[in-house]
Amino acid sequence: MDTENKDEYLKIDKLSKSFIVDGEQLKVLNNINLSIKSGEFICIVGSSGCGKSTLLRIISGLETEYSGDVILNNKRIVKPGLDRGFVFQEPRLFPWLTIEGNLMYALQEKNKQEKKNNVKKHIELVGLEGFENVYPHQLSGGMAQRASIARALINRPDILLLDEPFGALDAFTKIQMQKEMLRIHSAEKSTMILVTHDIDEAVYLADRIIVMSSRPGSIKEILPVNLTRPRNRNSKDFLSLRKLIYDNFFTDEEVTDDYAI
Amino acid sequence: MSSELIRNRARKLNKTNNNKFKKLSNFVEYFLLVIIVIATWQILENMQIVDPVTLPSPLQIFETFWLMLLSGELLKNIFVSIVRVSQGYALAVIIGIIFGIAIGLSARLNRITDFVIQILKPIPPIAWIPLAILWLGIGETSKIFLIFLGAFFPILINVTDGIRQTDKKLIEVAKVLETPKINFIIKVVIPSALPSIFTGLRVGIGSAWMCVVAAELIASDQGVGYMIMNARQLSQPDVVIVGMLAIGFIGKIIDVILKTIENRLIKWN
Numbered sequence: 001m002d003t004e005n006k007d008e009y010l011k012i013d014k015l016s017k018s019f020i021v022d023g024e025q026l027k028v029l030n031n032i033n034l035s036i037k038s039g040e041f042i043c044i045v046g047s048s049g050c051g052k053s054t055l056l057r058i059i060s061g062l063e064t065e066y067s068g069d070v071i072l073n074n075k076r077i078v079k080p081g082l083d084r085g086f087v088f089q090e091p092r093l094f095p096w097l098t099i100e101g102n103l104m105y106a107l108q109e110k111n112k113q114e115k116k117n118n119v120k121k122h123i124e125l126v127g128l129e130g131f132e133n134v135y136p137h138q139l140s141g142g143m144a145q146r147a148s149i150a151r152a153l154i155n156r157p158d159i160l161l162l163d164e165p166f167g168a169l170d171a172f173t174k175i176q177m178q179k180e181m182l183r184i185h186s187a188e189k190s191t192m193i194l195v196t197h198d199i200d201e202a203v204y205l206a207d208r209i210i211v212m213s214s215r216p217g218s219i220k221e222i223l224p225v226n227l228t229r230p231r232n233r234n235s236k237d238f239l240s241l242r243k244l245i246y247d248n249f250f251t252d253e254e255v256t257d258d259y260a261i
Numbered sequence: 262m263s264s265e266l267i268r269n270r271a272r273k274l275n276k277t278n279n280n281k282f283k284k285l286s287n288f289v290e291y292f293l294l295v296i297i298v299i300a301t302w303q304i305l306e307n308m309q310i311v312d313p314v315t316l317p318s319p320l321q322i323f324e325t326f327w328l329m330l331l332s333g334e335l336l337k338n339i340f341v342s343i344v345r346v347s348q349g350y351a352l353a354v355i356i357g358i359i360f361g362i363a364i365g366l367s368a369r370l371n372r373i374t375d376f377v378i379q380i381l382k383p384i385p386p387i388a389w390i391p392l393a394i395l396w397l398g399i400g401e402t403s404k405i406f407l408i409f410l411g412a413f414f415p416i417l418i419n420v421t422d423g424i425r426q427t428d429k430k431l432i433e434v435a436k437v438l439e440t441p442k443i444n445f446i447i448k449v450v451i452p453s454a455l456p457s458i459f460t461g462l463r464v465g466i467g468s469a470w471m472c473v474v475a476a477e478l479i480a481s482d483q484g485v486g487y488m489i490m491n492a493r494q495l496s497q498p499d500v501v502i503v504g505m506l507a508i509g510f511i512g513k514i515i516d517v518i519l520k521t522i523e524n525r526l527i528k529w530n
Contacts, residue, residue: 086437095529096452135529
């Protein structure tokens with residue numbers, strides 16, 4: 001990668017997206033422009049229906065029809081690829097495969113021993129040692145989500161896309177998982193884009209926070225977070241940034257739980 | 262502290278006792294209706310309210326059953342029927358699963374075949390008997406054909422449904438992981454359809470078992486169906502009932518076997 005493009009590892013240019021609902025066009029994303037550096041941790045916040053999940057799905061290649069350009073590593077995104085890992089809101093593990101089986105599934109290399117080693121390494125990375133031969137339904141929500149993060153990481157993607165990955169977890173598990181996320185980010189050096197409706201989560205994790213507004217979804221503000229890690233959630237700076245985001249962008253909108261379509 | 266310990270232990274003991282009692286009472290409940298029916302039936306016979314020529318007593322039926330078992334007549338006929346069912350059913354399973362997967366995966370194949378399947382499905386296998394005899398004669402082939410028809414449609418339809426109902430969320434996972442098509446079918450589509458496939462197999466065997474009797478009622482000199490029809494002509498209602506009960510019991514046993522295999526295979530539910 002040449003230096004010129006380093007700051008534009010992922011470049012989103014004049015991106016718009018509409019769905020047809022009951023024969024009528026519904027615009028969900030309007031003129032999104034954004035450049036993301038390699039290795040950056042980006043959080044996208046916004047209330048329900050602001051199109052933040054759709055944006056993530058376009059980057060993943062799951063939504064292929066859009067206008068404008070989404071360019072990853074100098075290539076326009078037209079389909080899913082192993083250079084992008086995706087963590088869904090629910091763990092979405094295959095119920096008929098063990099945790100080990102689920103991770104094995106994600107790998108396409110032929111060498112069995114290499115595969116096994118790789119799986120073992122990633123099970124350790126997310127702290128699930130001892131649960132290799134357990135079926136997903138035997139795990140708690142937080143553990144299942146860890147397994148799905150390991151599955152998304154196992155092909156060593158350059159970029160990890162996370163769609164409200166901790167939305168369904170209890171507060172304690174959530175905080176634990178956010179810490180793990182930072183640890184994985186510094187260990188794997190991959191780019192992270194995390195969609196959330198939790199402002200606290202965004203301020204804790206992000207290098208930059210993208211604030212989106214709804215109907216049609218567009219970028220309202222891009223805020224750099226210049227706080228050193230690990231961040232103290234009760235520090236003055238943390239709280240004031242959190243308050244700033246909340247007061248400026250969400251007072252006129254109802255903050256409700258967001259469910260992916 | 263110690264009193265609490267004792268109380269706890271007592272509670273536990275009570276619980277296991279309750280469980281044992283519950284199990285016993287469940288067991289009794291399971292057979293209660295059968296016992297009542299048989300007892301009432303026997304009593305009515307003993308009081309000579311029911312004529313033993315039209316409806317023999319349970320004891321007499323049991324005696325007939327025992328004699329037929331000893332003479333080998335019953336087992337011989339059951340064996341013949343089971344062989345027929347196995348052949349027709351095996352054919353239905355193989356063809357039904359292959360076509361079911363193909364139709365479930367391909368929207369085009371589904372469009373092409375749907376109308377024909379919808380028309381053929383409601384025709385009871387018994388209605389095929391005249392054609393089966395006309396085409397295939399009164400030998401084994403026509404019987405196997407009827408059994409095949411009985412089992413094929415339930416298997417086909419359940420397999421197709423199961424394949425088509427693969428969770429969209431899991432399909433997205435497979436897409437994101439760039440799973441090759443063949444792996445996708447083997448590791449995602451088929452396991453997810455397995456409960457449905459088993460429903461098809463169980464409905465199919467039930468139907469196949471019904472069809473063998475129907476086929477044997479028409480033209481046969483062996484098998485449970487023949488045994489029943491022959492006994493009617495000889496006015497042996499006890500033999501008829503023994504034959505009917507044999508069909509029922511074997512159907513139940515087959516279902517239990519399939520259910521066990523299903524539970525073994527589908528560990529994740």
